[in-house]
Amino acid sequence: MKGKGKMFLYGGIIGLVGAILMKLGNPGNMGICIACFWRDIAGAMGLHRAEVVQYIRPEIIGIIFGAFFISYLTGDFKVRGGSSPILRFVMGFFLMIGALVFLGCPLRMVLRLANGDLNALVGLGGYIGGIFIGTRFLKRGYTLGKSIKQPKVAGFIYPIIGVVLLVFLVIKPAFILFSKEGPGSMGAPIAISLALGAVVGISLQRSRVCTAGGFRDIILIKDTFFLWGLIGIFAFGLVGNLVLNLDTFNLGFADQPIAHTEHLWNFLGMVLVGLCSVLLGGCPIRQTVLASQGDVDAGVTVFGLIMGAAFSHNFGLAASPAGVPPNGKIAVIVGIIFISILAYGVVAETSKAKQKVGLKEAKVNA
Amino acid sequence: MEEFYCVFSFQTVNHALAFEKMIKEEGIEVKLMPMPRQISTSCGTAARVSCDMEEIIKEICKRRSIETEGFHKIINKNENLWFSKFMNKKKKD
Numbered sequence: 001m002k003g004k005g006k007m008f009l010y011g012g013i014i015g016l017v018g019a020i021l022m023k024l025g026n027p028g029n030m031g032i033c034i035a036c037f038w039r040d041i042a043g044a045m046g047l048h049r050a051e052v053v054q055y056i057r058p059e060i061i062g063i064i065f066g067a068f069f070i071s072y073l074t075g076d077f078k079v080r081g082g083s084s085p086i087l088r089f090v091m092g093f094f095l096m097i098g099a100l101v102f103l104g105c106p107l108r109m110v111l112r113l114a115n116g117d118l119n120a121l122v123g124l125g126g127y128i129g130g131i132f133i134g135t136r137f138l139k140r141g142y143t144l145g146k147s148i149k150q151p152k153v154a155g156f157i158y159p160i161i162g163v164v165l166l167v168f169l170v171i172k173p174a175f176i177l178f179s180k181e182g183p184g185s186m187g188a189p190i191a192i193s194l195a196l197g198a199v200v201g202i203s204l205q206r207s208r209v210c211t212a213g214g215f216r217d218i219i220l221i222k223d224t225f226f227l228w229g230l231i232g233i234f235a236f237g238l239v240g241n242l243v244l245n246l247d248t249f250n251l252g253f254a255d256q257p258i259a260h261t262e263h264l265w266n267f268l269g270m271v272l273v274g275l276c277s278v279l280l281g282g283c284p285i286r287q288t289v290l291a292s293q294g295d296v297d298a299g300v301t302v303f304g305l306i307m308g309a310a311f312s313h314n315f316g317l318a319a320s321p322a323g324v325p326p327n328g329k330i331a332v333i334v335g336i337i338f339i340s341i342l343a344y345g346v347v348a349e350t351s352k353a354k355q356k357v358g359l360k361e362a363k364v365n366a
Numbered sequence: 367m368e369e370f371y372c373v374f375s376f377q378t379v380n381h382a383l384a385f386e387k388m389i390k391e392e393g394i395e396v397k398l399m400p401m402p403r404q405i406s407t408s409c410g411t412a413a414r415v416s417c418d419m420e421e422i423i424k425e426i427c428k429r430r431s432i433e434t435e436g437f438h439k440i441i442n443k444n445e446n447l448w449f450s451k452f453m454n455k456k457k458k459d
Contacts, residue, residue, distance in 0.1 A: 220411075
């Protein structure tokens with residue numbers, strides 16, 4: 001029980017930080033949202049031109065620094081990679097498309113729920129559904145393969161990206177775009193965002209809180225250990241909101257900040273996110289933390305997320321409070337089918353390899 | 367409460383599932399569990415087995431080409447927690 005209690009408290013830190021950042025100026029129900037924040041960063045770099053969502057989110061920089069320093073100090077910083085990088089990139093890409101149709105990563109989904117947004121409950125159903133589909137592939141032999149040791153210098157790429165982002169954020173060069181209105185113009189004070197981002201990065205690195213892992217383990221090995229992290233995020237997020245953000249607490253479907261009420265697409269968007277997350281072995285926040293502690297594969301996944309965000313806005317896939325555009329609906333369906341085909345391709349190959357091993361074994365026994 | 371337990375760790379969840387299936391087929395007790403934090407920063411899956419089965423299971427893995435990452439003895443460090451310190455103190459009193 002002590003492990004689960006710890007997990008609950010670490011999750012609680014993240015939920016609480018979400019409530020505090022929202023109080024201090026972050027957009028509605030978006031105290032922390034890894035998908036939205038990477039999307040804002042993609043916008044700030046000019047990779048997409050959606051003028052209301054362009055900002056270098058200090059929380060992301062904080063998470064990178066927090067996870068990097070704590071892993072370096074504790075000896076957890078290990079540079080590994082080479083496990084199906086292009087599949088990871090593509091899955092990160094489609095994960096982001098799903099997230100931007102729902103309007104949030106799994107973490108924001110929980111934070112939305114913790115502030116009364118019941119659309120997130122529909123999203124949660126989809127997320128669990130997507131994870132369920134993913135576990136079917138896992139059971140049948142899906143794997144992205146082993147990672148191997150990489151040159152140590154590769155592990156410093158993300159911390160360096162963090163430094164570069166911080167420099168851009170502080171000196172605001174003309175080529176970096178900052179929203180003048182909309183969610184991208186709203187943010188808690190930079191220093192506080194940075195510090196609380198680092199707290200989240202450290203908590204996640206120490207605890208391994210993982211939204212996808214929580215549901216995956218329930219389905220696959222009937223274990224609730226990681227789920228307690230999620231429960232902690234929700235419980236502390238809820239209490240934090242009731243104390244700090246009571247004026248915005250709104251139980252229901254309608255009039256929720258940066259959300260829409262198209263249930264089918266909230267559901268299917270999160271099916272895509274769940275499917276990609278479980279096949280990748282972690283949701284966007286987990287990928288960001290892993291990338292910061294030397295996991296080069298997770299680093300490639302995050303590049304996929306960024307690219308997915310850019311395409312989402314350039315191709316008109318991303319939803320808005322007005323609803324989900326037709327292109328977004330098509331992209332989600334295409335994404336679910338395409339990612340399933342990729343996973344099936346992997347399964348087909350591993351089962352072939354298994355048959356070979358079986359034959360060899362039979363020969364040896366004979 | 368027992369003071370230690372033993373697990374096999376794996377690089378992928380898939381390897382853990384294959385391990386569980388085959389080791390069960392050999393009639394050995396095994397239980398999948400989340401990877402203990404002491405071994406890894408991953409949120410993957412480990413397999414808990416009886417500590418004295420180490421060599422037998424390693425032999426089976428070799429024979430049946432099951433990939434494992436390592437075998438670990440996990441020691442419960444309850445004494446580090448303030449409440450177990452408190453409880454122990456109470457017992458002594």
